[in-house]
Amino acid sequence: MPDANQAAVHGGAHVDIHNPNLQHHFNDMAQQQEASTLGMWVFLATEIMFFGGMFLCYILYRYWYHDGFVAGSHHLDLFWGALNTVILIVSSLTMAFAVRSAQLGNRRGLMVNLILTMGLGAAFLGIKAIEYSAKFRDKVIPGRHFEWHEVDPIGAQAFFSIYFAMTGMHALHMVVGLGIMSVILFMSWRGRFNETYYTPVEISGLYWHFVDIVWIFLFPLLYLLGRH
Amino acid sequence: MGRTLPLFPEAASTFAGNVDALYFFLVAVTAFFSVLIAGLVIFFAVKFRRRSPDEVGAPITGSLALELLWTIIPLILTMVMFVWGAWVFLDLARPPRGSMEIFVVGKQWMWKVQHPDGQREINELHVPVGRNVRLTIGSEDVIHSYYIPAFRQKIDAVPGKLTTMWFNASKAGEYHLFCAEYCGTKHSGMIGRIVAMEPDDFEQWLAGGAGSTPVAGGEQLFTDLACVTCHQSDTGGRGPVLNGIAGKAVLLADGSTVVADDNYLRESIMNPQAKIVAGYQPLMPTFQGLVNEEGLLQLIAYIKSLPSGGSGY
Amino acid sequence: MPSPHAPVTAPATNYLNATHGLASWLLTKDHKRIAILYLISITLFFGLGGLFAGIVRLELLTPQSDLLEPDTYNKMFTLHGVVMVFFFLIPSIPAVLGNWLMPVMIGAKDLAFPRINLISWYLYVIGGVLTLAAILGGGVDTGWTFYPPYSTVSPSHVILAGLGVFVAGFSSILTGLNFIVSVHRMRAPGLTWFRLPLFVWAHYATSLIMILGTPVIAITILLLALERGLGLGIFDPTRGGDPVLFQHLFWFYSHPAVYIMILPAMGVMSELVAAFSRKNVFGYSFVAFSSLGIAVLGFVVWGHHLFVSSQSAYMGLIFSILSMLVAIPSAVKVFNWTATLYKGSISWDAPMLYAIGFIGLFTIGGLTGLFLATMGLDIHVHDTYFVVAHFHYIMVGGAIFGYLGGLHYWWPKMTGKLYSEAWARVSAIVIFVGFNLTFFPQFIVGYLGMPRRYAMYPDEFQVLNVMSTAGATVLGVGYTLPLAYFIYSLVKGPAASANPWGAKGLEWTIPSPPPTENFLVTPIVTEPAYNYNPGREVEVA
Amino acid sequence: MEHAHENAGHHTHGHIAPLSMYYAVFGALMVGTAITVAVAYVDLGFVNTAVALGIAVTKATLVILYFMHVRWASRLTWVVIVGSLFWLILMFVIAMTDYLSRGWMGVPGR
Ligand code: HEA
Numbered sequence A: 001m002p003d004a005n006q007a008a009v010h011g012g013a014h015v016d017i018h019n020p021n022l023q024h025h026f027n028d029m030a031q032q033q034e035a036s037t038l039g040m041w042v043f044l045a046t047e048i049m050f051f052g053g054m055f056l057c058y059i060l061y062r063y064w065y066h067d068g069f070v071a072g073s074h075h076l077d078l079f080w081g082a083l084n085t086v087i088l089i090v091s092s093l094t095m096a097f098a099v100r101s102a103q104l105g106n107r108r109g110l111m112v113n114l115i116l117t118m119g120l121g122a123a124f125l126g127i128k129a130i131e132y133s134a135k136f137r138d139k140v141i142p143g144r145h146f147e148w149h150e151v152d153p154i155g156a157q158a159f160f161s162i163y164f165a166m167t168g169m170h171a172l173h174m175v176v177g178l179g180i181m182s183v184i185l186f187m188s189w190r191g192r193f194n195e196t197y198y199t200p201v202e203i204s205g206l207y208w209h210f211v212d213i214v215w216i217f218l219f220p221l222l223y224l225l226g227r228h
Numbered sequence B: 001m002g003r004t005l006p007l008f009p010e011a012a013s014t015f016a017g018n019v020d021a022l023y024f025f026l027v028a029v030t031a032f033f034s035v036l037i038a039g040l041v042i043f044f045a046v047k048f049r050r051r052s053p054d055e056v057g058a059p060i061t062g063s064l065a066l067e068l069l070w071t072i073i074p075l076i077l078t079m080v081m082f083v084w085g086a087w088v089f090l091d092l093a094r095p096p097r098g099s100m101e102i103f104v105v106g107k108q109w110m111w112k113v114q115h116p117d118g119q120r121e122i123n124e125l126h127v128p129v130g131r132n133v134r135l136t137i138g139s140e141d142v143i144h145s146y147y148i149p150a151f152r153q154k155i156d157a158v159p160g161k162l163t164t165m166w167f168n169a170s171k172a173g174e175y176h177l178f179c180a181e182y183c184g185t186k187h188s189g190m191i192g193r194i195v196a197m198e199p200d201d202f203e204q205w206l207a208g209g210a211g212s213t214p215v216a217g218g219e220q221l222f223t224d225l226a227c228v229t230c231h232q233s234d235t236g237g238r239g240p241v242l243n244g245i246a247g248k249a250v251l252l253a254d255g256s257t258v259v260a261d262d263n264y265l266r267e268s269i270m271n272p273q274a275k276i277v278a279g280y281q282p283l284m285p286t287f288q289g290l291v292n293e294e295g296l297l298q299l300i301a302y303i304k305s306l307p308s309g310g311s312g313y
Numbered sequence C: 001m002p003s004p005h006a007p008v009t010a011p012a013t014n015y016l017n018a019t020h021g022l023a024s025w026l027l028t029k030d031h032k033r034i035a036i037l038y039l040i041s042i043t044l045f046f047g048l049g050g051l052f053a054g055i056v057r058l059e060l061l062t063p064q065s066d067l068l069e070p071d072t073y074n075k076m077f078t079l080h081g082v083v084m085v086f087f088f089l090i091p092s093i094p095a096v097l098g099n100w101l102m103p104v105m106i107g108a109k110d111l112a113f114p115r116i117n118l119i120s121w122y123l124y125v126i127g128g129v130l131t132l133a134a135i136l137g138g139g140v141d142t143g144w145t146f147y148p149p150y151s152t153v154s155p156s157h158v159i160l161a162g163l164g165v166f167v168a169g170f171s172s173i174l175t176g177l178n179f180i181v182s183v184h185r186m187r188a189p190g191l192t193w194f195r196l197p198l199f200v201w202a203h204y205a206t207s208l209i210m211i212l213g214t215p216v217i218a219i220t221i222l223l224l225a226l227e228r229g230l231g232l233g234i235f236d237p238t239r240g241g242d243p244v245l246f247q248h249l250f251w252f253y254s255h256p257a258v259y260i261m262i263l264p265a266m267g268v269m270s271e272l273v274a275a276f277s278r279k280n281v282f283g284y285s286f287v288a289f290s291s292l293g294i295a296v297l298g299f300v301v302w303g304h305h306l307f308v309s310s311q312s313a314y315m316g317l318i319f320s321i322l323s324m325l326v327a328i329p330s331a332v333k334v335f336n337w338t339a340t341l342y343k344g345s346i347s348w349d350a351p352m353l354y355a356i357g358f359i360g361l362f363t364i365g366g367l368t369g370l371f372l373a374t375m376g377l378d379i380h381v382h383d384t385y386f387v388v389a390h391f392h393y394i395m396v397g398g399a400i401f402g403y404l405g406g407l408h409y410w411w412p413k414m415t416g417k418l419y420s421e422a423w424a425r426v427s428a429i430v431i432f433v434g435f436n437l438t439f440f441p442q443f444i445v446g447y448l449g450m451p452r453r454y455a456m457y458p459d460e461f462q463v464l465n466v467m468s469t470a471g472a473t474v475l476g477v478g479y480t481l482p483l484a485y486f487i488y489s490l491v492k493g494p495a496a497s498a499n500p501w502g503a504k505g506l507e508w509t510i511p512s513p514p515p516t517e518n519f520l521v522t523p524i525v526t527e528p529a530y531n532y533n534p535g536r537e538v539e540v541a
Numbered sequence D: 001m002e003h004a005h006e007n008a009g010h011h012t013h014g015h016i017a018p019l020s021m022y023y024a025v026f027g028a029l030m031v032g033t034a035i036t037v038a039v040a041y042v043d044l045g046f047v048n049t050a051v052a053l054g055i056a057v058t059k060a061t062l063v064i065l066y067f068m069h070v071r072w073a074s075r076l077t078w079v080v081i082v083g084s085l086f087w088l089i090l091m092f093v094i095a096m097t098d099y100l101s102r103g104w105m106g107v108p109g110r
């Protein structure tokens, strides 16, 4: 290959070679930013498949145990579920604002919005905890002590197994999200971001929105279908 | 200690020959391509060996004609394999009507068998030569697999459902029975014998002490488990009459229909509320834990034996 | 070794000696050093997996279970499978050779995310430690496939081992992610897709499988752990679950995963065949696209593991025909490599011996895969030694031969040292002979009907099993030889020139071993890969 | 550094959308949520499911396109998203085909 024709650093790139945020193995900020966002999207693709495995379980058992699933979803608290949906959507909005503030180099806006986002995320988890404890009280925890006096106990148990697996995984992602947000908040407090460099904010935002999207599906699938 | 070196398994069922023919076809294809490719590689590697340190190869980049050739020929060959394999498979998979039906239950680590006439065996199976035999297989605990190499036949025993296999023994003799799906500690001890007997010998064997038949056992259970309280033609009302439902389409409460095959009957007993029969309430309790897999098979046999019924096989 | 081409004295500092101390290795972000970390760790796990294999083979010397209790035997083959698959073969080529070479081959200073690359190695180690903990705590006995409901009730350390696999899975996801982003965003100027070495294509395809498949096994194993640990009812039929659903989810990953194991080896093969016949790979674009074809088609054939599992017969037929189709791109590759040799300038160096071995053994392994994909036949041979022979032919005869070939080929580049060519040839031959003696008899004993995962077996299978055990002994010796002369070469081996094979490719334009940043000046690529005859490109029919 | 700013501004800045867009999308998401909840109280048979899933898909699409800026993203990003969703559906379809076609042969376990 190009034994003979190795050339100097490729043209046009050295302009921002001095940007302190440029890692040495990238040619320029554009390349670095594109790589990071692509990386995040590829990671989200893996997340889609990760949750996808549980959605497949959901589809199959809903098809098998229609009545048990309907009965199970009647047992969930629609009020809390809907409230959590609203909370997450608002948090997505504040997250989007956080990214926008970062794009504009508005550090205060960035931090305020991050804090709002985190607060909403924590509220979501708090409500989830309330819901979970109600389930414990009603003894609809799958396993040996599962109690069910309505139709199709086996199907209902399958429903609650899926319910806990899916919402549990989702909640775990929220917890991770809160961790990431704390780091971003810390970094922005330290003034690490400006309008030329805010990629971490942007890709953390992508993650947060993804977790929101998962809930956008979980809410109707678990709480709503077959209700009435 | 075995000092023999067998190279080919005994063939003792009607379709063993078909499976073996297919096998030989694939062996031939494999041998042909392996020899062809190994031959070419070695031939080229010798003929075009490097003769001076700076020598380079000829500038050949490719050939569309060759690419097409070695796409299409393997494609054709694999399609032959598929069609032939599917043909053999469909034969292996579909028990003919009127087969003699034997119930098999796998549990860690044994195979329990009940014949239609009531004989029971463990880790053995006596069958007559020349008759279609159909096994209905369940599992008490984990997944097992009923495997008779000499018959080239195998099916998993899956807990929570029933599976089927059939064969027609073509040669009297004793053959291996293996559990082929890993099932825990004594998986390799979950083995036994298949004894294929001439029809006369088999009749004699049958005569030697039968217990109660599966149908009779099922009838007994039907009373003991109080199924009768709801499912009796004259009590009318609580539960549907079971006469003649086996093999027929059942209309369900949500408007769909299912065929009442063995697995539907099984589910109706173990998880009755998964599918509610149209016009009835979900009253029937689950019998999970109250009846074991053998009992289930007997109940199913009994339901299928009810007048105007028929399994459809 | 051939006559060293244009000997270049290596510069005083290179990536190996640029910094010193353990911390400089354990905290390195240099893809080449991470590759070395991987090399060491997977070798340890290979030794461990091989140890378990040795125990399995020893037990199978006699029909009775006399050396081991059946329980111990079950743990041995389970651990052998788990360690070999998840901790050796899946990371082997991608994480060692791929990590080392991908940035170099695309003319970059490093992978896109060096820190994530290091994290991925740590995840691998954590996964390995969890699995080791499971082993030391008494082992697992579910088989590497972890099928419930047995795995839900098995009295062994399923959750711990499962967690190990789960964590190692994320290591593999991150590697794949890094490769994909790097290939898209980090290629040197002029390095268009169709100028990439086929090694890069193969790794790109592998990465697709890693990112789309691995998460599914992660969640599957997690669900299994939740079922076992917390009593959720996902796969257990007594709680309404379906054990066959686990099999679907498991094989949705694990069939494509077998292509994670073979595609990188195929990438190595393309490099070896080109370098040792000094010729461009015949039908470059067909070989390149067949990698993608295998990756994509490989995702839709998983049900061929479920032919007797009570899967619907019609779905079985669909899986069968799709499995036939996935064989076509593999066949295309084999034929193209063979054609590459035609009118080449072929040297018989050790890497080429492995390459030749690969072609033959992979052909046999692949074609016996077609026996299994043929439904009427798989009913009989499913879960017998025929299957065991099939996958060892591909995984040992194919993937490991590819790995060893690649390791021999790039060793001088990675370490700057030359190993003993004579010993390398001897070991290639010993491994080839030992391998066939071990696994060929298993085809026969498999068709005879000997089920796999059997600690005891009927007497008449003994002779074939003795042959197999004898072969495994030879094979084990064969594998220790490279270990010995590679280590020896590090101490006493002569220094390697920049391009000892006279091969083409960006990696051969930089010193051996290269400096930390690979290229002091970013290369500009102006020609296709394997351009051994600049300016003379002729198409012949 | 001034140059750096300019150059980076060309390549690295994602699209900066006006605030009004965010509010509009947010409003749509809220309305969608309200509709799904409301529809759940009316029995429309299978239409319930269709509406609920339809709205969920729409909401997700809005989030992806606007909050996650995919509308302005490179073609490659689109490929990644569409590709992974396609893969997911492939898994659903193939696995469910097995379950739906069980029993067609009329042989239990086939
Ligand atoms: C690297 C690993 C690897 C690879 C690449 C493959 C490749 C293939 N495998 Fe294999 N397989 C395994 C590893 C692998 N397998 C493992 C580990 C198991 C067991 C898992 C377990 O249960 O523990 C298994 C099990 C397995 C089964 C299930 C068996 C059973 O349990 O009953 C099946 C069934 O279809 C199968 C088929 C195939 C096919 C069709 C290919 C094809 O991709 C092969 C294609 C290659 C060729 C065809 C050769 C090249 C072609 C030519 C030289 C030209 C001539 C070509 C033609 C005429 C077509 N494999």
Ligand code: HEA
Residues within 6 Å of the ligand: C043, C044, C046, C047, C048, C049, C050, C051, C053, C054, C056, C057, C077, C078, C080, C081, C082, C084, C085, C088, C089, C142, C143, C144, C145, C388, C392, C395, C396, C400, C438, C451, C452, C453, C454, C455, C468, C472, C475, C476, C477, C479, C480, C483
């Ligand atoms: C990458 C995959 C891989 C590899 C390389 C191997 C390698 C070998 N395998 Fe393995 N095998 C599997 C994957 C693999 N196997 C899988 C997935 C299963 C199924 C498991 C299950 O059923 O769940 C299986 C099952 C399996 C069985 C069937 C067990 C059963 O069903 O009961 C047997 C039996 O002979 C066997 C034998 C061997 C042998 C003899 C080797 C030999 O090639 C190994 C030779 C290697 C050595 C002897 C080590 C050499 C030593 C060194 C290199 C020194 C280095 C040491 C240190 C640095 C400490 N294997």
Ligand code: CUA
Residues within 6 Å of the ligand: B106, B108, B109, B143, B144, B145, B179, B180, B181, B182, B183, B184, B186, B187, B188, B190
């Ligand atoms: Cu029962 Cu293996």
Ligand SMILES: [Cu+2]
Residues within 6 Å of the ligand: C254, C255, C258, C301, C302, C304, C305
């Ligand atoms: Cu496979």
